[in-house]
Amino acid sequence: MLRPTIGCEVHCELKTATKLFCGCKNEFGGEPNTHCCPICSGFPGTMPALNAKAVEYAVRAGLALGCNINRFSKWDRKNYFYPDLPKAWQTSQYDLPLCVGGAVEFEVNGEKKRVRLNRIHLEEDAGKLIHDGGESCVDYNRCGVPLIEIVTEPDMHSAEEVVAFLTELKSVLKYTGVSDVKMQEGSLRCDVNLSMAEDGAPLGTRTETKNLNSFRAVARSVAFEIRRQTEVLESGGIVEQETRRFDDNKGVGYAMRSKEDAHDYRYFPEPDIMPVTFTEADIQRIRSEIPELKGPRVKRYTEKLGLPPYDAQVLTADKAVSDLLDDVIALGCDAKKTSNFIMSEVLRLAKTDGSEDVELLIDAPRLAEIISMQAKGEINNLAAKQLLSAVWGTDASPRKRAEELNLLQSNDEGAIKAVFDKVLSDNPSQVADFLSGNDKLRGYFVGQVMRAAGGKANPKIVNELLDRLVKEHKK
Amino acid sequence: MKRSVDAEEVARLAKLSRLEFDGKQAEDMRGHLSKMLDYFDALDSVDVSDVPPTAHILSAVNVLREDVVEPSTSNAELLKNAPESRDGAYVVPRVVE
């Protein structure tokens, strides 16, 4: 039976303040060619000045992924013509990348899986083409943004494995703090190399599908390419080695025709950049600057905070979520309550429209305020949920919003008693039923009181009133 | 090693170089490239199998820049040399992928 073999090249933009070779801002978006200078626009006579932070970030990512750091590393020119590449070469690394080896480990369907890394190198991003009718507009804002390319060994065999690999890789990269890894903004992009062969036979001819920028597109393009190659092979054809694209809207892949001499990049050493060397001490220092990664956090959450292992996994899947949990707890909130609230409410808001990117539009102090208001009984669970939605993506104060939205619940026993008494007199048969021992009606009364009180009555007090009613009836 | 250049090789290199040569020019280029390869035979006169290639003629390493933002160049200044531009971008015929 034909079995797919898959390897990935993952491009991840580093979140340095400036570009790789010039002082222009490394910032997503902006009007075309406004984060540009003669250097990143490829003007004659300009020369690159290598960004120290980018080198450090690339090494940090490598260390977090278990790579070996080359003690001597240099840059090379990868020559090809394309309008998004103003120098007509991409400054990259050919034979002496910063990092070699390493691995990503994760679980698929409960089974442990390990994907080996071949290398990580530091290179520059290209610009963007905006197609407009019969023309393309060229924008170099992204040109020169530092990028690490992570190359795996061909260790994967299904779309599911590729997505699980990318999910874990993305998580690790975010933990290291070297990238925002926002797939929607293109700061994480994936090229997939795929070939088919009979089990045990040598690898088949591979194709490379470039520039996939969502997990969904990766999964769909892998499925598409497996199907396509299988059909080709089973009908006696041969798979062409080619570069392909995947149209996520149409759900189909197609061969690119623009990179006809893509296989002769004429690499040679970049004469304008001096090599980089590392001592043991340099590497130790960079290692010491890696923030607490996922593994140690899961351990801390289960052992110190007593959270269930599943919860610990969910809460650490994204560094920003885990950071939020830690910060809210540090502000004095209960760990369990906080983790439950984040898992049930915050993540619901943070992961809309099926995106892989978690977007937290609330900060720790305000989330802590909502959770402590709930803990103190100032708002009930439903109100806490409403309040979170109300302040999400704004900088409003939760307490003020709660007042404005009339969410603060009443702890005024007298007022609640009046409503309670009215409910009792409106429902004589249910009262009789309840007093004859049907405790299931307790919820009914709480609900009725809440409704009558506009959701603001503290259910604790309603329950106490019911207890008292039963006690008095028994007398 | 003796190598010569044929018309097919000239065509291959022209394509890689994004240049075009008509018949006479292609033949002149073929002749020139062949002569250059004769010069390059001198490379075979020395055994350098144990000599490392010059990665860089200077010995300096770690010449790096601090990650500090500097002002970018104005869009108008960058585009004033462009043969064709619109709305702050360079314009080329539609690129088909």
Add this chain to the structure above:
Amino acid sequence: MDVTDLSLGELKAALDSGKVSAVEATQAALNKIERNKNLNNYVTVCGTEALAAAFLADEKRAKGENGALLGVPIAVKDNISTEGIRTTCASKFLKDYVPPYDATVVKKLKDAGAVIVGKTNMDEFAMGSTDETSAFGAVHSAVDAERVPGGSSGGSANTVAAGEVPCALGSDTGGSIRQPASYCGVVGLKPTYSAVSRYGLIAFASSLDQIGTFTRTCDDAYALYRVICGKDKADATSSDIKNITQELNGDVRGKTIGIADEFTKNLDGGVGKRFNAAVDALKAQGAKIKSVSIKSFDTALAVYYVISSAEAASNLSRYDGVKYGARAEGYKDIAELYTKSRTEFFGDEVKRRIMIGNYVLSSGYYDAYYLKASRIRTLIAREYNAALCGCDALICPTAPTVAPKIGAQTDPALTYLSDIYTVPVNITGLPAVSVPFGTSDGLPVGVQIIGKAFDEAGILGIGKALEIAAGGNGNA
């Protein structure tokens, strides 16, 4: 006194003493450039800007301020970027290109108060050794208008030789300063690779290119070198230059000067005579001559053409008709836009270099050519440095012949042979200077002195000794 007859040092003294104003000196230079228009030394003369700068220089001096080149007219090769002044590399491709920034050397010249009078003609993209590949027409030698000034910095050499300006900047990738200096009878210094920032120099072959000077004397060369040298943050390959304050020492007593047997094998009669006379003159002044050997000398030309063409093919790929420069008409897609623009606007010599560069880098040939050349480069550098270990400097002719006639050389591959003495110096990164030492059949002959890395003062000191000797021994 004709102010244009003055050397840089003399003019500076005259300016400082108030005998002449910067405006007068600049106007005199501009007048002479205009009179010599037929030499075709300049692609662009910037008279208005120059006179404005000269006026400011005079104002500064009146206020008691000074600078190493305050008010001194200077010419700059047209591959060195000048903000607001077109910089063409003598190519049709960049005929209207106006850089948005100044090269670091240009900033340094301006900071020192120099007055840039114009951008000099050259071989297209500095590829050539006769100045005949310029899209703006050939330069005619000031010595003999039927002859070439040499190249690729022919305009810069010739404007100094013609007495238009006392000094000029050029660039030297395989001899492009020293060879025209030799043909024109001026002093041409190629500093140590990295001694002068290349930021803003439009690259031909980045690992070989170096900016240097044309002057009438060695002292002037050193004065100008001091202004332009030093570490530049924008050029990662630039070096900090120390011990720069020393005066040139023209005393060669006790100095050891090496001559490799390989240098004198195929020497033209007239040039050979002048070279031997120079050696005798140094001996007479007390220098010791030592025989050394550079076994890899014969491979240097091949190494140079492999490496320089490879880098050039890459460096010149950015000229594609998209961001700046010319764009051809009648294209139907991006591939045609590239190919038509590059075919129409690059000259033949540039195309030859691009083709050979892509040949030696392309898959299947890289190891046999580029990698092998890169290994031999290491070997050549080792041999030159070893030879210099026992000597203060090496001496050889700058070029095997005197300046040829315009149009005389029809086989480009043969013209490459004129670089035989100069290219090894770029391969090794060492500093070298060509100093005029009389003439052969009335045409100037230069002698090349090659020094240890960063010993510009040493080689110019030896050059000064030759100047003294040539003073009384001008012609053969």
